[in-house]
Amino acid sequence: VTYFPAADRYRDMIYRRAGRSGLKLPAISLGLWHNFGDSRPVDRQRAIVRRAFDLGVTHFDLANNYGPPPGSAETNFGAILNTDLKHHRDELVISSKAGYTMWDGPYGDWGSRKYLVSSLDQSLKRMGLDYVDVFYHHRPDPETPLEETMTALDAIVRSGKALYVGISNYRSEQAAQAADLLRELGTPLLIHQPSYSILNRWIEHDRLLDTLEAAGAGCIAFSPLQQGLLTDRYLTGIPEDSRIRTSVFLNESALDNQTLARLHTLDDIAKRRGQSLAQMALAWALRDERMTSLIIGASSVEQLENNVAALGRIGFDQSELDEIDATVLD
Numbered sequence: 043v044t045y046f047p048a049a050d051r052y053r054d055m056i057y058r059r060a061g062r063s064g065l066k067l068p069a070i071s072l073g074l075w076h077n078f079g080d081s082r083p084v085d086r087q088r089a090i091v092r093r094a095f096d097l098g099v100t101h102f103d104l105a106n107n108y109g110p111p112p113g114s115a116e117t118n119f120g121a122i123l124n125t126d127l128k129h130h131r132d133e134l135v136i137s138s139k140a141g142y143t144m145w146d147g148p149y150g151d152w153g154s155r156k157y158l159v160s161s162l163d164q165s166l167k168r169m170g171l172d173y174v175d176v177f178y179h180h181r182p183d184p185e186t187p188l189e190e191t192m193t194a195l196d197a198i199v200r201s202g203k204a205l206y207v208g209i210s211n212y213r214s215e216q217a218a219q220a221a222d223l224l225r226e227l228g229t230p231l232l233i234h235q236p237s238y239s240i241l242n243r244w245i246e247h248d249r250l251l252d253t254l255e256a257a258g259a260g261c262i263a264f265s266p267l268q269q270g271l272l273t274d275r276y277l278t279g280i281p282e283d284s285r286i287r288t289s290v291f292l293n294e295s296a297l298d299n300q301t302l303a304r305l306h307t308l309d310d311i312a313k314r315r316g317q318s319l320a321q322m323a324l325a326w327a328l329r330d331e332r333m334t335s336l337i338i339g340a341s342s343v344e345q346l347e348n349n350v351a352a353l354g355r356i357g358f359d360q361s362e363l364d365e366i367d368a369t370v371l372d
């Protein structure tokens with residue numbers, strides 16, 4: 043069936059500027075790490091992407107290795123783009139990354155210019171694109187000089203294969219160095235992609251938002267729902283179709299008794315706010331305006347809708363923030 047995007051798709055979404063760049067991103071972006079590999083029905087994947095676009099989610103976050111198998115999320119997303127969204131390319135921000143293990147041998151991993159340039163070429167082929175909007179170095183490489191990795195990102199932008207560049211999983215100090223190098227090269231750092239959630243506060247201890255503000259870069263957090271823990275998914279057991287049961291990246295051990303008790307208390311706070319736990323977790327992660335966007339995952343259209351509806355209430359009273367901290371901080 044031909045897809046006609048909703049005419050009112052830009053009505054309710056909040057768009058935030060990425061640092062001091064010209065680019066705005068939707069406060070909620072869709073990530074394709076899980077739920078878009080070959081093990082998931084193509085029709086459901088298509089329905090999630092269509093609904094996202096209808097809700098004003100203009101930004102889709104991919105990487106070379108998303109699947110399983112690695113690469114299949116880009117291939118599947120490319121097919122959806124081709125059938126459904128090819129006339130809307132200029133309304134989309136599509137991101138990809140390289141930095142984790144992708145192919146055998148010394149050139150399919152980490153941060154060399156050799157790896158980044160060839161991996162992006164492969165990603166573009168899989169997605170059927172001429173360029174991505176944002177290309178990231180996916181994780182810091184302890185061996186490759188930072189100068190080489192940043193020069194590769196700059197060269198990629200100059201080659202026309204990416205419009206902007208980002209880094210992911212870098213600590214504050216190294217992020218500042220990367221931003222300095224990129225500024226000198228003339229390709230400012232657009233954005234940093236760290237993990238962040240009510241249960242994962244490392245960027246607060248690392249003062250990452252201060253570092254990025256000083257650098258003029260934005261911040262886009264991944265796994266703001268802690269891979270689904272910060273939702274109603276596990277409050278009464280472990281569903282067979284949940285990430286704990288279907289992925290190697292989340293184990294039952296993450297759901298110890300203390301965590302489960304905390305989730306129930308957080309759920310009570312969310313209910314008082316008139317929100318689902320997932321919605322409160324997203325609102326919470328957006329409470330600092332310097333957080334440009336959050337990348338959520340969704341295994342169904344319903345989850346996506348529930349999450350985007352979080353934007354209906356993103357303000358917090360100080361007493362609610364204190365209560366959340368008291369629940370999760372030792």
Ligand code: NDP
Pocket residue numbers: 072073074075076077103104180210211235263264265266267268269270271273274275283284285286320337338339340341342344345346348349
């Ligand atoms: P989330 O923390 O948003 O977890 C998503 C999962 O939570 C869903 O797959 C679903 O799990 C569950 N869920 C989502 N919404 C709801 C809801 N409303 N109610 C109940 N359950 C819900 O993010 P992800 O861990 O999926 O990561 C998001 C994106 O971030 C990735 O796709 C990727 O783009 C990016 N990322 C980047 C990384 C990096 O190193 N740069 C690393 C990891 C992620 P279920 O399957 O159980 O239904």
